[in-house]
Amino acid sequence: MTLDDLRVFVAVCRAGSLSAVARELDCTQSAVSQHVKRLERETGIGLLERQPRGVVPTQAGRVLEAAAADGIAGLDLALRRLREMADGESGSVRVATGATTVRHFMADAVVAFRQQHPDVSLEFRTESSSRACFDALADSGLDLAWITLGAPVRGIEQRPVMELPWVLAVRADDPLASRTSVESVELEDVRLIRLPPDSTSAAHLDAACAELGVRLAFDTSVADWDTALLLAELGLGRAVVPALPGLDVPGRGDLRLVPVPALRPLSVGWAVRRWDGLSASARVFAETVAESCRRTAASRCTAH
Structure with missing residues (x-):
């Protein structure tokens, strides 16, 4: 059992594919498989289960993956520190x-x-x-x-x-632009630009609204906060976003940022x-x- 065996095994578990790891390492799939087989011989138990679309770790494989990942991370940190000390x-x-x-x-x-x-x-x-x-x-x-x-x-x-408070981003000529704040319940009447659905910030916003009994409705989705701000500035929608450093409240130019103080900050x-x-x-x-x-x-x- 070598460190390379463990590194390759962890990579396979996370990628769910022998061929993907082979491409990443610029080697053959057979070479990747040999690393895993060597570990299975030495541990005496199957570590991967083949499925129609790749592989997944067995229960034993998950145990080894967790231990190997922690050990490799600690070793990498130690090597980095030694290099920094030398440099x-x-x-x-x-x-x-x-x-x-x-x-x-x-x-x-x-x-x-x-x-x-x-x-x-x-x-x-x-x-x-x-x-x-x-x-x-x-x-x-x-x-x-x-x-x-x-x-x-x-x-x-x-x-x-x-911590970043939440604001409602709207165009300067929007009816809400002159407000000093917006109540969370008022957001139910506003169709919004949605933050990335799988992002932590979107999950946080959903949870903060749920705490207040508020349900949001969306008609547009974007990949990041800046795109949401740009669309709001262009008048293509309204967005609830974190008040990012450097952005003025209520805003300048064609964009206005109206605080939503009831929402738990991000x-x-x-x-x-x-x-x-x-x-x-x-x-x-x-x-x-x-x-x-x-x-x-x-x-x-x-x-x-």
Whole structure:
């Protein structure tokens, strides 16, 4: 049983396909199968069950996958820390983010970090959702992931950084544009642009509305918050979105953002495999972003 055997086995369990892992590793499907067979010989039990569309781990396979994934993650972190110790102030910080995360939450922090640590490279990997960020963090050498906080995920620690109140985004000539706030019950009479249905933010919004006994209706769906804001600004619909840093309330130009104070705010922040396993550079970057967000939140409270 080798570390490569375990890495390949974990990859197969998560992909659900021997051929997909073979393509990813640029090897033959037979070579991938040999890694799994070696593990099965040494453990004396079947680890994968073949199905019409791929493979799934058996009960024994799930036990080994969980243990192997945790062990590999810890080893990867240790190796990263050793490299950072050898490199001193050089090295890299690898971050998984959403499509517009850097612009909304990290722009000032990235500039400040680069000025303070010019020899540390920043690498950003764009993912489509918080769930994808969790998966990327677990499967690779990433240090941090910026996420919408949600349910606990095995092997991942979540740390809140800031809370985002909800606002109703409308065009400046909309009848609701001049309001200082909107009651949650009023949203039942408004057809909305839907946030990505499988996103953590959409699930949070649904739960916050359910707590208040409010049911929302949608006639359009988008892939991210910025697209929802753009469509609202163009007068193509209304959207309930988080009040992102840098966006004015009630808004400027053709867009107005009307607070919906009754809805429970959305929490965003960092996810890591282990905080005590972060390199010094990654820890400083995370703290720099958090401090920048705190200043933004404080200035928003002062302004309003």
